């Protein structure tokens with residue numbers, strides 16, 4: 001199994017894996033598999049990794065810039081992250097996330113935020129932050145991991161690619 005940066009030949013398989021993975025969860029939507037392509041087209045895909053096994057794409061994770069409060073430098077969003085349903089629970093998602101966070105840190109990032117279940121993301125060091133807001137409100141799913149310095153406070157503005165319409 002190899003984790004590496006995406007290349008154009010991966011794009012279709014990445015979209016398929018993402019669509020299949022998000023179809024297995026109640027919070028998934030068809031839009032989830034479009035986000036990485038929209039980020040890429042907008043020049044906002046800071047880092048995109050795939051897991052390849054025997055020539056097949058088994059998963060991928062994307063990172064894109066976020067604005068927190070009035071701060072637009074150094075903070076990124078992790079997501080979407082997806083693993084092919086037949087490969088869930090084998091540690092692939094964890095390896096992908098750990099590798100992605102290490103590479104993001106090496107790029108000089110100050111930290112990373114995401115929206116997700118803390119029961120999964122706590123293992124990577126993410127913590128729910130009451131100082132972070134979405135639409136002016138705290139969220140039990142809005143988490144951050146800082147690599148350097150303090151975690152900023154305020155509204156988290158994700159790239160428009162995350163939202164439909």
Ligand SMILES: CC(C)(COP(=O)(O)OP(=O)(O)OC[C@H]1O[C@@H](n2cnc3c(N)ncnc32)[C@H](O)[C@@H]1OP(=O)(O)O)[C@@H](O)C(=O)NCCC(=O)NCCS
Nearest residue numbers: 021022081082083088089090091092093094116117119120
């Ligand atoms: C989330 C996902 C990427 C994890 O990949 P994976 O390779 O199955 O994960 P791992 O094998 O590294 O870890 C499995 C663990 O994650 C847990 N887990 C997976 N998805 C979870 C979720 N949404 N909420 C809470 N825990 C979750 C499993 O219960 C398991 O827990 P355990 O280690 O305590 O037994 C994968 O399940 C997936 O593609 N899900 C559909 C898309 C999705 O939900 N993406 C994340 C959106 S925030």
